[in-house]
Amino acid sequence: MATIDVPQLNKAFASEYRFRQRTGKEYALLPLRFLPLDDDRYVATNFAGEYIVLARPDLQALIRHELVPQGGLYNALKAKHFLLDGDSSVAIDLLACKYRTKHSLLSQLTSLFLFVVTLRCEHSCPYCQVSRQSQDRHAFDMRRCDAERAIDFVFSSPSEHVKVEFQGGEPLLNFDLIRWVVDQVLERNETEKKQIAFVIATNLALIDNDILAFCKAHEIFISTSLDGPRDLHNANRPRPGHDSYERTLEGIAKARDALGRDRVAALMTTTRASLNQPEAIVDEYVRQGFTSIFLRALSPFGFAVKTGAIDGYTTDEWLAFYRRALAHILRLNMQGVVFREEYAALLLRKILTPYPTGYVDLQSPAGIGLSCIAFNYEGSIYASDEARMLAEMGDFTFRLGRLESDSIEAVLGSPKLLDYLAISMTESAPMCADCGLQPYCGSDPVYHYSTQGDMVGRKTTSGFCRKNMEIIKHLIRLLEDDREASPILRSWIR
Amino acid sequence: MPIPEHRSDSGRSPTEFTFDLSLYRLSAIQKAAYRFTGPFRVELDRVTESQVRVKLVPHPGNSPSVDPNTLPNEVLDQELRETVADETRGVRELLLAQAFSNLPLTDPVGENADYRDDPLKIAEIRSPSH
Numbered sequence: 315m316a317t318i319d320v321p322q323l324n325k326a327f328a329s330e331y332r333f334r335q336r337t338g339k340e341y342a343l344l345p346l347r348f349l350p351l352d353d354d355r356y357v358a359t360n361f362a363g364e365y366i367v368l369a370r371p372d373l374q375a376l377i378r379h380e381l382v383p384q385g386g387l388y389n390a391l392k393a394k395h396f397l398l399d400g401d402s403s404v405a406i407d408l409l410a411c412k413y414r415t416k417h418s419l420l421s422q423l424t425s426l427f428l429f430v431v432t433l434r435c436e437h438s439c440p441y442c443q444v445s446r447q448s449q450d451r452h453a454f455d456m457r458r459c460d461a462e463r464a465i466d467f468v469f470s471s472p473s474e475h476v477k478v479e480f481q482g483g484e485p486l487l488n489f490d491l492i493r494w495v496v497d498q499v500l501e502r503n504e505t506e507k508k509q510i511a512f513v514i515a516t517n518l519a520l521i522d523n524d525i526l527a528f529c530k531a532h533e534i535f536i537s538t539s540l541d542g543p544r545d546l547h548n549a550n551r552p553r554p555g556h557d558s559y560e561r562t563l564e565g566i567a568k569a570r571d572a573l574g575r576d577r578v579a580a581l582m583t584t585t586r587a588s589l590n591q592p593e594a595i596v597d598e599y600v601r602q603g604f605t606s607i608f609l610r611a612l613s614p615f616g617f618a619v620k621t622g623a624i625d626g627y628t629t630d631e632w633l634a635f636y637r638r639a640l641a642h643i644l645r646l647n648m649q650g651v652v653f654r655e656e657y658a659a660l661l662l663r664k665i666l667t668p669y670p671t672g673y674v675d676l677q678s679p680a681g682i683g684l685s686c687i688a689f690n691y692e693g694s695i696y697a698s699d700e701a702r703m704l705a706e707m708g709d710f711t712f713r714l715g716r717l718e719s720d721s722i723e724a725v726l727g728s729p730k731l732l733d734y735l736a737i738s739m740t741e742s743a744p745m746c747a748d749c750g751l752q753p754y755c756g757s758d759p760v761y762h763y764s765t766q767g768d769m770v771g772r773k774t775t776s777g778f779c780r781k782n783m784e785i786i787k788h789l790i791r792l793l794e795d796d797r798e799a800s801p802i803l804r805s806w807i808r
Numbered sequence: 809m810p811i812p813e814h815r816s817d818s819g820r821s822p823t824e825f826t827f828d829l830s831l832y833r834l835s836a837i838q839k840a841a842y843r844f845t846g847p848f849r850v851e852l853d854r855v856t857e858s859q860v861r862v863k864l865v866p867h868p869g870n871s872p873s874v875d876p877n878t879l880p881n882e883v884l885d886q887e888l889r890e891t892v893a894d895e896t897r898g899v900r901e902l903l904l905a906q907a908f909s910n911l912p913l914t915d916p917v918g919e920n921a922d923y924r925d926d927p928l929k930i931a932e933i934r935s936p937s938h
Binding site for chain 1: 847
C-alpha cells in the first residue's frame with residue numbers, strides 16, 4: 315500500500331512528509347475504471363475519461379503498487395493521471411478541471427426544444443414511430459395557444475444557445491404554425507438576445523419555393539431522411555406514387571440551391587433490408603454530396619413495435635452492419651474522400667477530448683429533460699422525443715406536464731423527473747459504475763423502460779449497453795491498432 | 809493466484825465454482841456473478857462459514873454467448889476494482905468537491921491570496937545552496 319500523502323478534503327495543509335517525499339518511489343492510485351478490451355488487453359479510464367490500454371499483468375501491477383517507478387509505463391500512467399507520486403502535485407487540480415469541463419453542460423439545462431407541430435404525414439413508413447394518415451387538422455395539429463406557451467419555455471431556458479426543432483409527422487403539413495413560431499421567437503429575441511437556431515425535420519416531399527424563401531430569410535436548417543439507394547429508400551418509405559427517393563433528392567437539390575449546402579443534412583434509419591448493403595448506403599450519401607452519415611438503428615418505440623419491424627434484426631446484426639459501414643467509410647477516406655460517421659464522431663469527442671456532447675442518449679445523468687424537451691402536438695410536455703413516441707403507444711410515464719398549466723420550473727423541478735434522473739446516473743448503476751467505458755457512455759431510461767420495464771435496466775441483456783460497448787471498444791481498437799484508421803478517426807472530432 | 813474449485817462444466821449443464829472468502833470479498837463475487845445474469849440463472853449459496861458457491865444455470869432454449877468458465881477471472885477483476893475503490897475513495901470525494909465547488913480546496917492559500925502578499929514566497933530570492 316502506498317504511503318503517499320494524497321490531499322484530503324478539508325485538510326488545509328499537506329503534511330511535512332509530503333514535501334519531504336519527492337523521490338517518486340511510492341505512488342498512490344487515482345480513481346480509475348477498467349474493462350477487458352480483448353483476450354490480452356484491458357482499457358482503463360481515469361476520473362476524467364482519458365484512456366490507456368494495458369496488458370493484464372500491467373494492470374495488476376499498477377493496482378498492487380508493483381510498478382517500477384520512472385519506467386515507460388509508469389510515466390505514461392502518471393502523465394494520464396492514473397497515479398500520483400511525490401513528484402506530482404497538479405494531478406488533482408487538472409483532473410478536477412477536466413471533470414468539471416466534461417459536465418459543464420449540466421449548468422445550462424436544456425437547449426433543445428422539439429415542437430411536434432403535427433402528427434400528420436403523407437408517408438406511411440412501416441418503422442415510423444408516430445405518424446398518422448389523416449386529413450383532420452384539428453385532431454393532430456398543434457394549436458397556436460400551445461405553441462405560444464412552448465415559446466415561453468424556450469425563453470425560460472438559462473442556456474444562451476437554443477435550438478428549436480420542428481418535428482412531425484411531416485411538419486411541413488403545418489407550415490403556417492412553423493412560420494408563426496419562427497416570427498414570434500425572433501421578435502421576442504430582439505430583447506432576449508439568445509443565440510437561436512431553427513431546424514425543420516422533413517421528408518422534403520412537400521418543399522416549395524415559398525417555404526425555401528422563408529427558410530433562407532430566417533436561416534433555418536433542413537434535416538431530412540435518406541435511407542440509401544432508390545430501391546431501399548422507396549421500400550422503407552412508402553408514399554402514394556412510390557416516389558419518396560425522387561422527391562427527397564429533388565428536395566435536397568432545391569434546398570441546397572436556396573439555403574446552401576451546409577444547411578441541409580440527412581439521417582438514415584437501418585431496416586432489415588439495409589443490413590446487407592452498408593457500402594451501398596454510404597456510397598449513396600457520398601454520391602449525393604454529403605460529407606457525413608449518422609448510422610442509426612431502429613428504436614424500440616411506437617409503430618416500429620406495432621408493425622413488428624423492430625424484430626427485424628438483433629443488436630449483433632446491426633453491429634455487424636455498423637462495422638462494415640465504418641470500414642467502408644475509412645477506406646473511402648484513405649482514397650481521399652473526406653467523409654465522417656457521426657455517431658463515431660460523437661463518441662470520439664468523448665473518448666479523446668475533455669469536452670462534453672449534448673447528444674441526449676450519451677448523458678449521465680440521463681439527457682431526458684436536461685438535454686431536450688419535446689412539446690407534443692396535443693399540448694403535453696415530454697422528457698425527450700422517444701418519450702413522446704412511447705406516449706403514442708399509450709404509455710405516459712415520461713409525460714412531465716401540460717403546456718397550458720405548467721411552468722418550466724414545475725416541469726424541470728418535478729419530483730418525477732428528478733427521481734428518473736437520480737436513478738439514471740451511470741456512476742451508480744449496476745455494472746455501469748465499474749465499467750471502464752462509463753465516461754463515454756450514457757443512460758437511456760426511456761429505452762430501458764420500454765424494453766425491460768425498468769429505467770435503470772439490466773445491462774447484461776441490454777441492447778443499448780451492448781451496442782455502445784461494442785462500438786466504443788471497436789473505436790479504441792482502431793485508434794490503438796490501425797495506423798491508417800487512427801488519424802482519420804481523430805480528424806472527425808469537432 | 810489461487811484457483812477456485814471448479815465443480816463441473818459440460819455444455820448446457822450448470823457450472824459451479826466455490827470461492828474462499830478469505831481470498832475474495834463477497835462483494836467482488838456478487839458483482840462478478842451479476843455479469844452472468846444475461847445468459848444464466850445465477851445462484852449464490854454459502855457452503856460454509858468461509859466458502860461461497862456460485863452456480864450458473866443456462867436459461868433453457870438459449871445457447872449462452874458468454875463462457876461460464878470466465879467467472880473466476882471476472883472475480884479477480886472485481887477484486888482489483890474493489891481495491892481501487894477502497895484506495896481512491898477519499899481522493900474521489902476530493903475531486904468531485906474540487907470539480908463542482910467554486911472554492912479551491914487543495915491549495916486555498918495559493919489560489920486565493922493577493923499576489924502582492926506572495927504567501928508562497930515565489931518572489932523570494934534564495935541562495936544557491938537552496
